[in-house]
Amino acid sequence: MGTLAIDNEDLDSDIYLALGLKRLGKGAIGTPRILTLLSSLLEKSVQKNEMQIETVIAKVNIAIFHGLRVPTISIRQYIDRIFKYARCSPSCFLVAYIYLDRFGQQTDVQLTSRNVHRLLITSVMVAAKFIDDT
DSSP states (O other), X not given: OOOOOOOHHXXXXXXXXXXXXXXXXXXXXXXXXXXXXXXXXXXHHHHHHHHHHHHTTOOOOOOTTOOSSOOSSOHHHHHHHHHHHHXXXXXXXXXXXXXXXXXXXXXXXXXXXTTHHHHHHHHHHHHXXXXXXX
């Protein structure tokens, strides 16, 4: 009699491929889907935090990561640029998001358009050191 169990290895592989965490072959090109998801999450978080700051005259905790001006490059373009030139794995971006989330939970610093780029590059660098360095 056959088994009804799901082959977890195939399921896990499909999930990883859908998110762009595994390459289909040596010549695989394109932007992994995880980068699109990450940029969308960060943009929504920044918009939510800035709306809260505007409506509730909240005291913004200015940290060393705050810039004087909002960068002209979008979060999506910035993530694509980091992926293209830093050549770190897509997994690094997932770990970097976890680092950003934990940083936000441990401190009073909220992601805004003035600090998200600096915090992102820092978290990606630390994640790359942890994940990709041998």
